[in-house]
Amino acid sequence: MRAVRAGILLGLVALLVACGGGGGGSPPVMQPPPPPPTNAVTVYYLRADPQYDGWGLHLWGDAIAASTGTTWDAPRMPDRTENGMAVFEVPVTNTAGEFNFIAHNGDLKSPVSDMSIVPGSFGDQAWLVQDSVASASGNIGTPYVSEAAARAALNALGNASSALDLAAVPVNATDSGLAAGWADSAAFLEIYVRGYQDSDGDGTGDLQGLIARLDYLQGLGIRGIWLMPVFESADNDHGYAVQDYRAIESDYGTMSDFETLLDEAHARGIAVIVDYVMNHAASTNPLFLDATTGSANGRHDWFVWEDPKPAGWNTFAGDPWRNNGNGWYYGVFSPLMPDFNLENTEVVDYHLDNLRFWLNKGVDGFRFDAVGVLFENGAAAWNNQPENHVLLEQVQALVSSYGKRFMVCEAPDDPAAFAAASSCGRAFAFGTQWAILDSARGNSTDGGLTALLASSDHDRQPLFLSNHDSFAGDRPWNQLNGDGTQYELAAATYILASRNPFAYYGEEVGMASASSLSGDHALRTPMSWTSDTVTAGFTTGTPFRNLSANVATHNVMDEEGVSDSLLEHYRALYQLRISYPALAAGDMTLLSGDGDAVLVLRREQGATKAIVAINYAATTQQVMADTGMASTVFDAVFGVTGQSTTDAGALLTVDVPARSTVVYVYTP
Secondary structure, eight states: OHHHHHHHHHHHHHHHHHTTOSSOSOOOOOOOOOOOOSSEEEEEEEOSSOOOTTOEEEEESTTSOTTTOOBTTBOBOOSEEETTEEEEEEEOSOTTSOEEEEEEETTEESSOSEEEEOHHHHOSEEEEETTBOSEEETTEEEOBSSHHHHHHHHHHTTOGGGGSOOOOOOOOOOOOOOOTTGGGTOOEEEEOGGGTOOSSSSSSOOHHHHHHTHHHHHHHTOOEEEEOOOEEESSSSSOOSEEEEEEEOTTTOOHHHHHHHHHHHHHTTOEEEEEEOOSBOOTTSHHHHHHTTOTTSTTGGGBOEESSOOSSOOBTTBOOEEEOSSOEEEOSSBTTBOBBOTTSHHHHHHHHHHHHHHHHHTOOEEEEOOGGGSOOOSTTOOSSOHHHHHHHHHHHHHHHHTSSOEEEEOOTTOHHHHHSTTTTSOBOOTTHHHHHHHHHHSSSOOHHHHHHHHSTTGGGSOOBSOOSOGGGOSOHHHHTTTOHHHHHHHHHHHHHSOSSOEEETTGGGTOOOOTTOOGGGGGSOOOOOSSOTTTTTSOSSOOSSOOOTTTTTSSHHHHTTOTTSHHHHHHHHHHHHHHOTHHHHSEEEEOSOTTOSEEEEEEEETTEEEEEEEEOSSSOEEEEEEOSOTTOEEEEEESSOSEEEOOTTOEEEEEEOTTEEEEEEEOO
16 A cells, blocks of 8 residues: 555656656646736727728827827738738727727728727727717717627628608697797897706706706897707717707707797797708718718719719818718718709708608797708819708798798808798898907998998898807907907897897807917817806806806806896896887888998887987987888887987987987987
8 A cells, every 4th residue: 555655646747847846846747828908908999891901090199008009191001911901900009098099091981970988998809890880079979899799780780770761741730839920020039059048957058058048048139049050960069960950969868858848938928949951960870871882872963973983072161072982972060961963852851851740749930050061063063052952942841831930041152142932031141240340349330231231131131249159250259359349239239130140159258268279279269157166057057168257257157137137238238128019120221321420210110110329429419210100209128218309300319328229319
């Protein structure tokens, strides 16, 4: 037995030595391959045709080392291909940082959205599929989180639009309860829902937040609100890159929330019009995803394609022809916003059905975006083409058929042409905003203002001071360098000289743009409800964007009820229009001329007549206004008190204090 035990013991010792135990030295055995680095992201890229020559990743962000980042001309090429996918193993140095990338082949991007993940929370694997993204935020997309999801997206290429509601929509008119003539005289406020009021503390404005502010709007005297796009969008910001024309932007709430907004607004006598983008969609709109798969797809001709690329084009955004790897498409604004082919009657019918969808919901009309570029007829004929007017007249007929509805168009280059009854019927008076502000800054009436007011279609061109686009000008507070007197003159001018004046949210309290931002973002800041320099009373959380530069001094809380505040000046002007309907809807005659110190207007509705006199000069001016009524007593209803009687020649002679507005009214 001892001999057996000794043999077993010697065998165990030998085995232990062979396995590296005991007396030192490296064991002569094969080690398993090391696992892939934990601080790396593997990006898988799938194309329907798994040919990846030339396709690489452009990389940037603080999740990777500077040496790992690429230039556009030298992307990171695939480490390998497997299972029909190009595979990129990208080292990461900061899993809490942003890992940004886009797949491209030269200038071809597919998908067109930049991608962004945080590896520590997203994971260390990401899948891209040509012309398809899981979701989008601004110009930043989110890749797929699994191979299964990516392959499902790949298999769905060409049939993505089956997820949309594309059904024909019959007319089902509903009555809003608004007065029959509301559209002839409503004063509007343009509202950026994302920036107006947050109801749930996530830092983003929403529909419930807007509903909570309807009493404020009603008390101010607003009788119509224009909502910047509220449809589901790819940009998750301004909303003009529409992904689904029959769905509410998920950041803003639900369709039920929108229906509640309509009911609550109408109950307060406030109309609701919504922004509609007929010219282009988002590049992530399922209709365009289908169109990109090739000319055999039924959606291909819903957009504008050419092969080879047309030469000689140069628009306000440069060369509008974009290539996604399957051909050249037209996108006058951006590669992320391809233009619809409005020569295709199926596309037009789709848009008309969408309009009926929202009209049936109870919306009171539309603001149509970018109507000057609906059709393009060549490199020298892509703006303000005759076909634009033909289509808009068709749209106007549809909207008007519902009754008590309103529509207005954005046509900066030629508003008068689009304001015609044979076109949109109304168009914003672009260009006149500069003349109004110049009049307020100077000592006399600007010729651009009198030219519009003397025209026959002035009531079809709503006036405004600024809006959400920087090309239309900075916020009035910035343009007027904070001069409150000039601001009040400008406000009185456009509110009393327009049937449908349009203010931009926050204008009524003198909101400034954000000094920390530039471009359009500086104009689209959270509403200044309070002087809180962290939240502005807009949210209980962290605002989605920096606040207005003057939130501490110019806000609703500090101005409401203060007699000489800008807010109360706006309220007085709006309430004046409500109290004396002739001031809003009466026929207007210009009684002064270019260069006069005082702008003088006569409004008349039935037997009621009103005289508006706005003195831009630094001294009191005497005005003699032709009322058409001899020996008639007019009551001062704004700016001054008392009465004045016209002479035998029907002239009303009044003194207008320096840099102020007076209004006299005769009511039988």
